Amino acid sequence: MDASPEAPEAPGAAEPGTDALLGAADIRELAEALGVRPTKQRGQNFVIDANTVRRIVRGADVRADDSVVEIGPGLGSLTLGLLETAEHVTAIEIDDQLAAGLPATVEARLPHRARHFTLVHADALRVTPEDLGERRPTALVANLPYNVAVPVLLHMLATFPSIERTLVMVQSEVADRLAAAPGSKVYGVPSVKAAWYCEVKRAGAIGRNVFWPAPNVDSGLVSLVRRAEPLRTEASREEVFAVVDAAFAQRRKTLRAALAGWAGSAALAEEALTAAGISPKARGEALTVEQFAAIAAHKPRA
Template sequence: MTVTLLGATEIRSLAAELDVTPTKKLGQNFVVDANTVRKIVHAARVQPGERVVEVGPGLGSLTLAILEAGASVTAVEIDHRLAARLPQTVADHGVEPQRLTVVDADALRVTELPGDPEVLVANLPYNVSVPVLLHFLETFDHLKRGVVMVQAEVAERLAAKPGSKIYGSPSVKAAWYGDWKLAGTVSRQVFWPVPNVDSLLVGFDRAEGERGTLEERRRTFEIVDAAFNQRRKMLRQALSGLFGSSAAASVVLESAGVAPTGRGEDLTVDDFHRIALRAAAVVDQGSGT
């Protein structure tokens, strides 16, 4: 059975049928170019028989490209009209109905995914891209890799390494789960409507094993946020609020092998994790446990 992809005319027709007008509020920019959605699927290394989760399938452009590659799709869609129409669109384009499962819900509130997909592929609106990615990585440990299309600035932050001016809280939190790399460029002209910003593909491969416990992650992320909320300050000052004083912060930092005069943008996720572990140890010692 041959899968056909959506073209620009059909996408506009579907939108008119559903009375869907792309909105800035939801960050909706529909991809109208078949080569682009195939490029995303190729970058994600989607294989026949795999189960893929797609966040925000919209009218189904990328969904059909994933299905064309032989995978099955669990599609999470917040817009009830789009969620209800997607199975018909897929069937109309030559796909067996059982290869698509639609979850009509807000991606940020989803806690279960049918089929335990191992691959994440999505075109994410810039205003929720980082929260959605972190929520999915935190909640679904069966996700092993993925590629998402996001605003260029977001993609660059996710893939940034220590020492870069764009390295920040999202960079460190994303690195907790694995390795992130830029995976391709996307022209503005493949979208309807044409956005005012550039987009990039960014991909991840989850690290083997867990980096730390849930509590360690919570504590590490708290330290990351504090460090980058005042990124121009030395770490001993930026973390003074968390540890009670800059002197207390210096004790924790030095015990973790981190210079108190350094800054958050110089530290790896392992450095932040080590600070969190030493902070817990210092607290335990202080309480006599």
């Protein structure tokens, strides 16, 4: 975990009796005070609507005993909403300026909850359980940067098996892919890999006008609930994911052809498919995660 830069004082502390959540004017004031200019490179679009924050917290089913991890908290819009409900919130932020400002914002807006907040100044794609210390998150709630949404989500689900419930806001197109069912035109690698860990579904749409700056695309909410029991398979996650990657690398081809490199030859791929009870003429877009696991379990051994 990187050492956090020295935090400046946060402007605009909430007046007694007023809403602690951030509005459009608060967001712009904070950004100006911190010298923050949102960048497309890091997918920075800050939520400026308190009602959207409340909707996300409700949709995530955040509970009073939850330890929530948030990725890319930005200026703190969602962080504050989560802190109002959860037992503890750990925010993972890679940006130096944003990481510097967030603790002061929490202290200024929700001083009585500040001790329930932890900042981890790190890259979410590389964060480890050691970065979070003894705390194990039970929920993941985040407005994920569009450019790294899927890899970050899959990394967190793999790294923190304690995460039971997840609600993420992503680009609408990505939301569709994550929640797609077999047979759908947008069903692919993200759909299958997310289904390995969780039951996945779309949880709503988010308009562009609740962000600053407004993105050029619509957003969607995706709910992921950890499987009560891990998928039963003789193959490891890595072995199953290797089949998934191979199948969708050439998604227009039959599995017999698409898996030839993975198996060693088209004939060996057909042998594995037949043993798994799957037609060699099928395509990856038609298979469930359980069927991919069955193929992986029947890979011919050298």
